[in-house]
Amino acid sequence: MSSSEGMLKAILAKYYYFADQVRRELLTSIVRHFFRYSQVLTYHRVTSHRLDGDPMSVSLNDFRNHIQYLREGGYNIISMDELSNKLRTCSLSSRDVVITFDDGYEDNYIELLPLIQELSVPVTLFTNTAYFNKIAFFEWNQNLDQKARFISQESLQKISSASLVTIGGHAHSHKALKKSIDNSYEVLENLRLLKLLDIKPAYFAYPYGRKLDVCKSAIKLVSKHYRLAFSNMPGVICRFSNMYFLPRYNITNSNFYKIFK
Ligand SMILES: [Zn+2]
Numbered sequence: 001m002s003s004s005e006g007m008l009k010a011i012l013a014k015y016y017y018f019a020d021q022v023r024r025e026l027l028t029s030i031v032r033h034f035f036r037y038s039q040v041l042t043y044h045r046v047t048s049h050r051l052d053g054d055p056m057s058v059s060l061n062d063f064r065n066h067i068q069y070l071r072e073g074g075y076n077i078i079s080m081d082e083l084s085n086k087l088r089t090c091s092l093s094s095r096d097v098v099i100t101f102d103d104g105y106e107d108n109y110i111e112l113l114p115l116i117q118e119l120s121v122p123v124t125l126f127t128n129t130a131y132f133n134k135i136a137f138f139e140w141n142q143n144l145d146q147k148a149r150f151i152s153q154e155s156l157q158k159i160s161s162a163s164l165v166t167i168g169g170h171a172h173s174h175k176a177l178k179k180s181i182d183n184s185y186e187v188l189e190n191l192r193l194l195k196l197l198d199i200k201p202a203y204f205a206y207p208y209g210r211k212l213d214v215c216k217s218a219i220k221l222v223s224k225h226y227r228l229a230f231s232n233m234p235g236v237i238c239r240f241s242n243m244y245f246l247p248r249y250n251i252t253n254s255n256f257y258k259i260f261k
Contacts, residue, residue, distance in 0.1 A: 107148075
């Protein structure tokens, strides 16, 4: 690696953690222009029960349209293992997109699974483990119908055996992994409970995932147990990215086409 490449790697490895939005967008444009990169998308729920005003759900039809738009635009939707291998071998393609879902909702099993099987789309589900089969209560689920329910253990076990699905960790009870939190418990209990279901997760997404939600010691802890870890900071992934604070684009019903314009 040349010294200029080394300097760039140092800047990019830190920029999602330290840079403000303007600098991050500038660096993202530089990466998009000069390097091969990949993009990871964050969804939460794809459901026919989507209600107006709910930013964390996408209707089945809109998700179908997103996939069709990507494929017609020449993008390949690849699995998390493929992304990991391409990062390791420096063979990223700017046409590659990875699709992830956060939290673990029951409709991921009931409604999303049949749709991704029909469309042959690989997805990764980052799953909490403290709320199996409970009615979803996060602030973004408030005022929704009672159908927003966290996934049950049985459904998680079934969906994890589908060839298109990768299960990842998302901390036990969805607390932001700040200094004041028992991060070891959050990360390791999540891992332990997933392993009890015969799931051996290799990828992790930080709850909330902004830099103020993730302390450095949490990143270090996650790096000991996982192959890659994801923030919720927008941006693209290149070979210089920090493997334990990778960016993702959070998809709401209204912003998908702005990202891929
Ligand atoms: Zn989450």
